[in-house]
Amino acid sequence: MIAFILRRLLQLLPVLLIASTGIWAMIYAVPGSPVAAMVGENATPEQIQAVTVRLGLDRPVHVQYAAWLGSALQGDFGLSIQNREPVLNLIGQRIPATLQLGLAATLVGLLLGIPVAVLSALKPGSLMDRALSGWSALALGVPTFWLGILLILLFAVHLRWLPSASGYVSVFEAPLDAIRNLLLPALTLGVYVSGIFARFLRASLLGELKADYVRTARSKGLPERDVIGRHVMRNALLPFVTIVGLMMATFIGGTVVTEAVFTYPGLGRLLIQAISTRDYPLIQGCILFILLVFVFINLAVDVLYAYIDPRIDLA
Amino acid sequence: MSGRWLRTRQAAGRVLAHKGALLSLVYLALMMVMALLARWILPYDALTQDYVNMLQAPGPAHWFGTDELGRDIFARVIYGARTSLLTAAGAVTIAGLLGVPIGLMAGFFGGWRDTLLMRFVDVLLSLPGILFAMALIAVLGRSQMAALVAVGITGIPSFARITRAQVLSLRKRDFVTAVEALGGSSSYNMFRTVLPNAWSPILVQVVILSSVAILIEASLAFLGVGIPPPTPSWGEMLRTGKSFLHDAPTYAVFPGLVLTLTILSLDTLGRTLAKVLEDRHEVVDAPGGKP
Numbered sequence: 001m002i003a004f005i006l007r008r009l010l011q012l013l014p015v016l017l018i019a020s021t022g023i024w025a026m027i028y029a030v031p032g033s034p035v036a037a038m039v040g041e042n043a044t045p046e047q048i049q050a051v052t053v054r055l056g057l058d059r060p061v062h063v064q065y066a067a068w069l070g071s072a073l074q075g076d077f078g079l080s081i082q083n084r085e086p087v088l089n090l091i092g093q094r095i096p097a098t099l100q101l102g103l104a105a106t107l108v109g110l111l112l113g114i115p116v117a118v119l120s121a122l123k124p125g126s127l128m129d130r131a132l133s134g135w136s137a138l139a140l141g142v143p144t145f146w147l148g149i150l151l152i153l154l155f156a157v158h159l160r161w162l163p164s165a166s167g168y169v170s171v172f173e174a175p176l177d178a179i180r181n182l183l184l185p186a187l188t189l190g191v192y193v194s195g196i197f198a199r200f201l202r203a204s205l206l207g208e209l210k211a212d213y214v215r216t217a218r219s220k221g222l223p224e225r226d227v228i229g230r231h232v233m234r235n236a237l238l239p240f241v242t243i244v245g246l247m248m249a250t251f252i253g254g255t256v257v258t259e260a261v262f263t264y265p266g267l268g269r270l271l272i273q274a275i276s277t278r279d280y281p282l283i284q285g286c287i288l289f290i291l292l293v294f295v296f297i298n299l300a301v302d303v304l305y306a307y308i309d310p311r312i313d314l315a
Numbered sequence: 316m317s318g319r320w321l322r323t324r325q326a327a328g329r330v331l332a333h334k335g336a337l338l339s340l341v342y343l344a345l346m347m348v349m350a351l352l353a354r355w356i357l358p359y360d361a362l363t364q365d366y367v368n369m370l371q372a373p374g375p376a377h378w379f380g381t382d383e384l385g386r387d388i389f390a391r392v393i394y395g396a397r398t399s400l401l402t403a404a405g406a407v408t409i410a411g412l413l414g415v416p417i418g419l420m421a422g423f424f425g426g427w428r429d430t431l432l433m434r435f436v437d438v439l440l441s442l443p444g445i446l447f448a449m450a451l452i453a454v455l456g457r458s459q460m461a462a463l464v465a466v467g468i469t470g471i472p473s474f475a476r477i478t479r480a481q482v483l484s485l486r487k488r489d490f491v492t493a494v495e496a497l498g499g500s501s502s503y504n505m506f507r508t509v510l511p512n513a514w515s516p517i518l519v520q521v522v523i524l525s526s527v528a529i530l531i532e533a534s535l536a537f538l539g540v541g542i543p544p545p546t547p548s549w550g551e552m553l554r555t556g557k558s559f560l561h562d563a564p565t566y567a568v569f570p571g572l573v574l575t576l577t578i579l580s581l582d583t584l585g586r587t588l589a590k591v592l593e594d595r596h597e598v599v600d601a602p603g604g605k606p
Contacts, residue, residue: 018438026454141579145537146571157560257534272538275453287450
């Protein structure tokens with residue numbers, strides 16, 4: 001097991017190295033360099049020089065890269081240009097909000113997606129199956145920002161039940177208020193993933209239903225409920241773990257659009273703000289952080305999958 | 316060649332026999348025609364401002380109402396279709412022109428070239444598409460070109476992977492090794508022998524990626540980092556419409572509806588196409604004549 005994890009980590013190294021080089025090189029690709037973005041248009045040559053030296057941009061390229069990578073590895077992503085705070089602190093403040101939304105959305109997605117998948121897999125090709133496949137197609141096709149706007153129109157503008165802008169309230173401190181704030185964004189994202197979950201689990205269930213052990217279970221007279229619940233579900237859920245993990249990894253960074261719809265103070269909004277103010281250290285920090293989370297959750301999912309499915313050989 | 320033409324027609328017939336696909340095709344064709352002829356068939360253009368009739372509700376004069384500058388939303392939706400379709404076409408072209416050769420070479424040569432190229436694709440794939448596009452736009456600045464390139468690059472991995480998988484299944488087939496044995500060059504073999512037989516999943520990918528490209532373009536515009544105004548764009552309209560949810564609730568509804576229908580149509584079309592091409596009896600079209 002440890003050898004497997006180590007080998008996967010080793011395979012990640014080149015990916016991370018190339019990606020981090022790309023993220024670091026962003027600064028050099030910017031027309032007019034970040035210095036111009038910082039000092040403004042009316043800067044004197046002396047000011048430009050001072051800022052260049054302060055940022056260390058007068059050093060040779062490879063020295064700068066080594067220095068950046070060195071501090072990034074120690075968790076130091078530099079200071080935000082906009083408000084002079086360490087980038088890592090800014091990112092850290094947003095993590096609870098993003099995490100809470102991501103988990104809530106995954107929960108909604110599972111609650112909607114699993115019943116849809118099971119019901120349609122029971123009688124493939126039936127009217128029910130086709131109607132539910134339509135649901136999946138719709139869930140995946142409707143852009144999250146439009147669905148979010150429609151939900152706001154209905155529940156906030158028309159019915160006035162829920163707030164149209166969602167703040168972050170910790171579910172541990174004020175559960176009811178947290179749910180009020182989370183409901184619409186979690187539903188928006190949850191509907192989307194429910195489409196992915198349903199499609200994936202349906203295919204997985206149909207594959208298992210063809211297996212020999214199902215025929216055996218049926219022929220020894222087990223009620224269909226037990227065949228599905230005890231035998232098929234267990235096996236079908238194995239590959240499903242992968243996709244749930246993948247979606248959670250995407251949610252850490254991919255809630256950008258939904259956060260924008262509900263002005264939710266998560267990591268995605270931080271990145272958008274950073275881009276609109278051309279705050280390069282913050283952009284670099286956010287993207288590198290999201291990349292790391294994404295890559296490591298993927299790794300964790302692989303390991304978990306190998307762990308729960310004894311048929312997978314780790315060697 | 317005539318055999319291939321016949322099969323193409325048969326496949327097209329089977330796609331059209333599918334009601335959903337037919338409906339999607341009609342919708343897309345209608346939108347394309349309207350977007351092309353917009354200047355002649357619409358009573359309003361997308362940019363004329365009218366400060367007397369701002370934020371009007373839908374009515375006989377303005378089917379979808381007017382926006383915060385009194386511009387006709389229906390006209391802006393139709394002109395927005397141009398932006399969306401052009402971005403999709405451009406982005407898919409970029410993705411295909413780079414992704415297909417990458418997959419082709421990786422699958423054909425194998426070995427270190429395969430490892431190198433696919434590692435590059437893995438890196439691209441390691442970031443969620445929209446984040447990558449945003450990072451690129453942060454560097455390039457906001458422009459039509461930046462949006463196009465950003466969306467295009469996010470499509471490279473799927474083209475590369477699909478092509479590679481297809482090439483791997485063809486690589487050891489007799490008609491490919493025969494060309495090799497007869498001394499045909501690698502590039503001739505790749506582009507003239509392997510690629511023509513690998514086109515069907517690539518075609519499906521073109522349709523599916525178009526819908527993805529339209530969605531990403533709209534998302535970028537919605538986030539305020541897409542194609543800069545005043546160019547009409549569905550995402551941008553949804554972004555502004557969101558600020559007027561109380562005063563003009565329908566503002567954001569129509570651009571979103573058209574966007575959703577477009578994405579669903581392309582997706583339905585792509586899926587039907589995939590099904591039809593998969594079912595088709597795989598008759599391998601060995602290249603006759605030359606080498």
